[in-house]
Amino acid sequence: MDIMVIPSVNEARTDNLANKTVIVIDVLRATSTMLTALAHGCSAIYPVETVMQAKQLQQPGYLLGGERGCKKIPGFDLGNSPFEFMDDQVAGKTIIMTTTNGTRAIQKAFKASTIIAASLLNGKACAKEAAALKRNIVIICSGTQDVYSLEDGICAGQIVEELQNCLQAEGVELNINDFGLSMLYAFRQVQGDMTKALLDCANGRRLCSLGFTEDIIYCSRMNLIRLVPIVQDGKLIASPSINSFERF
Numbered sequence: 001m002d003i004m005v006i007p008s009v010n011e012a013r014t015d016n017l018a019n020k021t022v023i024v025i026d027v028l029r030a031t032s033t034m035l036t037a038l039a040h041g042c043s044a045i046y047p048v049e050t051v052m053q054a055k056q057l058q059q060p061g062y063l064l065g066g067e068r069g070c071k072k073i074p075g076f077d078l079g080n081s082p083f084e085f086m087d088d089q090v091a092g093k094t095i096i097m098t099t100t101n102g103t104r105a106i107q108k109a110f111k112a113s114t115i116i117a118a119s120l121l122n123g124k125a126c127a128k129e130a131a132a133l134k135r136n137i138v139i140i141c142s143g144t145q146d147v148y149s150l151e152d153g154i155c156a157g158q159i160v161e162e163l164q165n166c167l168q169a170e171g172v173e174l175n176i177n178d179f180g181l182s183m184l185y186a187f188r189q190v191q192g193d194m195t196k197a198l199l200d201c202a203n204g205r206r207l208c209s210l211g212f213t214e215d216i217i218y219c220s221r222m223n224l225i226r227l228v229p230i231v232q233d234g235k236l237i238a239s240p241s242i243n244s245f246e247r248f
């Protein structure tokens with residue numbers, strides 16, 4: 001089985017994703033936040049690229065969420081902090097979401113057979129889901145404005161490690177690209193203090209300076225949630241294969 005890790009959304013080719021499982025990662029903060037919303041009972045999330053598209057999809061009862069420059073978009077109900085997606089406000093709701101990097105990366109993967117939204121919070125569950133599908137896997141690190149971001153690469157390493165654990169035990173031979181192997185080795189180096197790694201990286205420093213330190217600490221908690229967001233009919237829902245999660 002091929003496992004290809006791509007450093008940023010800019011480098012992802014869309015024409016070769018058919019028949020593949022694509023795992024999209026945006027640890028800070030889009031995929032961590034969308035996962036948190038689904039774990040707190042949100043029914044579905046439409047990931048869209050632009051503010052205009054979000055407004056066009058708006059319907060009575062839907063919530064608008066997302067950020068530009070890390071801050072809530074004027075007129076939207078929610079920003080991009082996971083803590084805004086934990087209360088009863090999201091339970092049973094459909095959310096339309098647009099963020100600078102993460103929702104764009106998910107959109108870019110729309111030709112894949114299966115799209116999974118992963119973060120450190122659910123890396124193990126995502127690896128198990130992808131391994132069970134038995135297709136070649138592409139892992140897209142969203143990055144930040146088309147440039148590689150450390151937090152997404154480290155999470156790719158976490159998922160590669162978990163894929164190795166699942167698949168090598170079944171005797172499946174893995175062909176991991178060099179960037180994927182680099183991320184695996186980087187993950188092993190920092191896994192003992194993931195919070196420090198996320199606070200140290202460029203996005204972590206930026207979010208801290210804007211007052212989002214608690215978001216970073218939360219997003220660094222590995223395998224807190226055993227729920228896998230997958231795309232179905234253009235929206236993210238909780239995969240029916242794994243649906244339990246540990247509350248806080």
Ligand SMILES: O=C(O)[C@H](CS(=O)(=O)O)OP(=O)(O)O
Pocket residue numbers: 026028029030031067068069070071080099100101102103142143144145203
């Ligand atoms: O809200 C975030 O954490 C980032 C903001 S920015 O693009 O780094 O300014 O967006 P995301 O799409 O979640 O990377």
Ligand SMILES: [Mg+2]
Pocket residue numbers: 026027028029030101102142143144149203
């Ligand atoms: Mg990001």
